[in-house]
Amino acid sequence: MTVRPTMKDVARQAGVSPMTVSRVVNREPGVLPGTAARVHRAIRTLGYQRDDVARQLRRKGQLTQTVGILLDNVADPFMASLASAVEDVARQQGSVVLIGSSRDDPVREREVVSAFTSRRIDGLILIPVAGSHRFLRNAVATGTRVVCADRSASGLKTDAVVVDNRGSANRAIAHLVAHGHRRIAYLGDRLDIRTIEERYAGYLTALEAAGIPADPAIVRHGLRQAPDAAAAVAAMLAGPDPPTAVLASNGIVGLGVRAALPGGTALVSFDDFLLAAQLDPPVTVIAQDPEAMGSTAAHLLFARIHGDASPPRTVVLPTRLVARGSGEIPGPYWDGAH
Amino acid sequence: MTVRPTMKDVARQAGVSPMTVSRVVNREPGVLPGTAARVHRAIRTLGYQRDDVARQLRRKGQLTQTVGILLDNVADPFMASLASAVEDVARQQGSVVLIGSSRDDPVREREVVSAFTSRRIDGLILIPVAGSHRFLRNAVATGTRVVCADRSASGLKTDAVVVDNRGSANRAIAHLVAHGHRRIAYLGDRLDIRTIEERYAGYLTALEAAGIPADPAIVRHGLRQAPDAAAAVAAMLAGPDPPTAVLASNGIVGLGVRAALPGGTALVSFDDFLLAAQLDPPVTVIAQDPEAMGSTAAHLLFARIHGDASPPRTVVLPTRLVARGSGEIPGPYWDGAH
DNA sequence: ACTCCTGTCGACATCGTTGTCAGCTTGGTA
DNA sequence: TACCAAGCTGACAACGATGTCGACAGGAGT
Structure with a gap:
């Protein structure tokens, strides 16, 4: 393992000063073609490459790229x-x-x-x-x-x-309400994550706007992994007065919920994911880009x-509400308008 | 926007030499606690942070981390x-x-x-x-x-x-053959990618080992995107003597194939992917880690x-052949042994 | 009182590159 | 011939940090 050659080495090899090597390396004008050629030859011979660490130090105030x-x-x-x-x-x-x-x-x-x-x-x-x-x-x-x-x-x-997390959650809930749902669960990641908090807030305000009281029994926070979400939704469904629809705060939670959700329960999940369209039913999502x-x-x-x-x-x-099926499963209050 | 303070600035502020600041910053021994405290105070006051660009230059031969x-x-x-x-x-x-x-x-x-x-x-x-x-x-x-x-x-x-790409492809084909398939298509990414080439080679040798002649009509290379793969498999199925099983060279191709494949055709795909188990039928894959x-x-x-x-x-x-269903769909030569 | 040592600290040079400026050559012009 | 301009090149210092070594103080030992 050889040591890395420097401009000084190249300069010696080419019979010029380091400054000239610098000029050649940086394609600055004002170097005779012949000189430049000698320098280039030396660079190839030695396998020289400019040291950007030194360069960044010298060019203070310049960018490090x-x-x-x-x-x-x-x-x-x-x-x-x-x-x-x-x-x-x-x-x-x-x-x-x-x-x-x-x-x-x-x-x-x-x-x-x-x-x-x-x-x-x-x-x-x-x-x-x-x-x-x-x-x-x-x-x-x-x-x-x-x-x-x-x-x-x-x-x-x-x-x-x-x-617009809050607005998007709002729209998702409105979508579910329009399809006849009034008992809508929320399953979410940690509430101290800003986006999650906003989504949850959107869930709450949308429920309120629809005149539906929020029920802590069908709200779960802090779900980090898909299996957690699956377990949480399973527990909810086994409880009294289970939800007819679910809002998932993000893709991971949505995946977990999907795996544990019976066919008749509606689902809208934040975040699009691969294959969401190929599942049965295909998953309605709030897609970000x-x-x-x-x-x-x-x-x-x-x-x-x-x-x-x-x-x-x-x-x-903007986000897009991508209606694929799972979010359009009709709920008990469906009026057939959609 | 202030200029970034240097050790010299800290040294002046603390009434010591830059070298002492260096020693304190790098937690070297041999600095009186009182001196170190003064330096620390100066560091906090000025918001100093060591410049690793300069450090890396000076410490030649050392690592840049x-x-x-x-x-x-x-x-x-x-x-x-x-x-x-x-x-x-x-x-x-x-x-x-x-x-x-x-x-x-x-x-x-x-x-x-x-x-x-x-x-x-x-x-x-x-x-x-x-x-x-x-x-x-x-x-x-x-x-x-x-x-x-x-x-x-x-x-x-x-x-x-x-x-072991070659061996894994071999195993996949053997798996399909064991389930009664003899007309097995190969759909793959660019052949000049080393892993893809090895997988294709494994496909060929496995066919040969099973006494099945390779047929270029059911082999496609150069598929970069899922839709390409979907189109390719659709064309194959529409042709004369369509395959009863498919090997996909990687996850992307597998996804595309899945989308276009009728339920009765078997599929084994390289690369596991999210939700592969939740599709219908669930996709048999050669999983890597x-x-x-x-x-x-x-x-x-x-x-x-x-x-x-x-x-x-x-x-x-090692790879794992994860049998989930799509690769175990019986073919015309199935002997019921599995 | 003298040496010797230990512990603390600073002066200086250096890493590889480049901005600045001065020096040199060349050719052209008065 | 003298002079200047333009073009090309090199010497020097500096970027910020640190390895080396020497200076100095204070204490222990003779």
């Missing part, structure tokens, strides 16, 4: 699509992407953010976990741009790209990096 | 799980992860590798695209460790973590980074 993305879990399909879109935009912009998973752990989130900023990232796409993000103020103050995706951060004013979210967030980020200093913006992306 | 992972596409669930496992291991090792998608494009692959190595990554987890990877020799020679996952790289000897693959590759990589200089190893992970 590195952005970070910090999300719950790369393995989550929603997050993965989002990350993929971010990476695409970053590449177009000539930047590389540092990725990290917070796994819903604020401590881990801080650690990863710190590891990122100590490497001088130009910007960060953040899917914040619950809790305050005031600790990011320092980073923001010293030039790290931050754009939140999916949820916004508390204690920090940043750009954000989100969907993670790629649009990722690329929007990334474009916002790079606009900031390139100097956009306008006040922080929140972009609200 | 950064590894790269380069895969086809982050949005692919298989790759996403793999990446997630890699990130977990990296975090345990105190490293951050640079991620990049090659999108099956050798040019893009080279560009991303170059962007990574110019940042002095300690190591790279690579899911190689088709074509030669001799261009990595330079990087390997100057200290970047490379571990391939899912497929091995040609023109370069590295550690690799793979599955992407997390095991990712974490094995990552552990290999860090062993190399920490000095393991033994000859390159190839780890072959």
Whole structure:
């Protein structure tokens, strides 16, 4: 294993100064073609590659062409699509992407953010976990741009790209009510996640608007995995006065519910998922567009990096209620109007 | 937006030398508690954070605590799980992860590798695209460790973590034959992808072993998207002498085939996918374990980074044939033995 | 009183690259 | 011939951190 050659090595080999090598490597004008050719030959001979660590240090105030993305879990399909879109935009912009998973752990989130900023990232796409993000103020103050995706951060004013969770939940409940349901269960992930809280709030207000009293017996929070959700819905159905319809707060919960739900019970789930259309009955979902979210967030980020200093913006992306069947199963109050 | 404070700033604030600040920041012994306290106070006051770019430059030959992972596409669930496992291991090792998608494009692959190595990554987890990877020799020679996952790289000897694709395809075909099929179609992704080629080879040898002649009319390559696969299988079924069973080379193709396949035709697909068990009929798959693959590759990589200089190893992970129903649909030659 | 040691701290040089500026050559013009 | 402009190249310093080594103080031992 040889040591990595430096510009000095190339310079010696080509019989020029390191500065000239630098100029050639960076395609700066004002180098004689012959000189450049000698340098290129030396570069090939030695297998030289510019050291961007040194470069970034020297070019202070310049960009490192590195952005970070910090999300719950790369393995989550929603997050993965989002990350993929971010990476695409970053590449177009000539930047590389540092990725990290917070796994819903604020401590881990801080650690990863710190590891990122100590490497001088130009910007960060953040899917914040619950809790305050005031600790990011320092980073923001010293030039790290931050754009939140999916949820916004508390204690920090940043750009954000989100969907109207409350309105979407509202629409889902209205949809179920219109199909004759009045006993509608809610099964959800942890309530301290901002988006989940908003969805639950939408559930409650929609019930109220429909004149249906909320019943804690058919509400469950804190479901992290599909099996948990399956067990929860099974318990509910076994209880007295079971629900005739279910709203699932996100895709994981929706999957779990689906597996345990008898055919006659209606289901609307947040988040589209692969094969949702091929199940029987096909699952009605509130679909988000993670790629649009990722690329929007990334474009916002790079606009900031390139100097956009306008006040922080929140972009609200639309959701689609995709009626596939499971959400249109008629309930006991169905009036045949649909 | 303030400028980022440096050790010099902290030193001035605390009335010590930068060297002492360095010692405090890096928790080196030999600093009086009182002095350390003053430094800590100054750090908090100024919001100082160590600049790892400068640190990495100075500590030449030391690690940058950064590894790269380069895969086809982050949005692919298989790759996403793999990446997630890699990130977990990296975090345990105190490293951050640079991620990049090659999108099956050798040019893009080279560009991303170059962007990574110019940042002095300690190591790279690579899911190689088709074509030669001799261009990595330079990087390997100057200290970047490379571990391939899912497929091995040609023109370069590295550690690799793979599955026995040929044997697995063999087993799948034997399974179908045992259930009375002799007219078995193959639908596959691009043949120049190493794993796909191996699976196809396994298909052919298994047919031969069973004394079944291969028929190009029921073989299709180059299917990139689910709809392509659906169209291909539909065309096959509409032709003369349609297949009674299908082998799909990977999850994407399997999904497409499933959507277009009538109930009576058997299907075995490579790659497990979410909900495969909840379809009707449930899909029989050859399941791999992407997390095991990712974490094995990552552990290999860090062993190399920490000095393991033994000859390159190839780890072959097992696959599981998960019989769920679609692969056990009896064919015309079924003898009732199963 | 002298040496020797231990513990604490700072000065200096250096990592690889690049911004700045000065020096050199060449050719053209008065 | 003298002079200047333009084009090409190199010397030097600096980015922020840290490895090395030396300075200095205070205490122990003779």
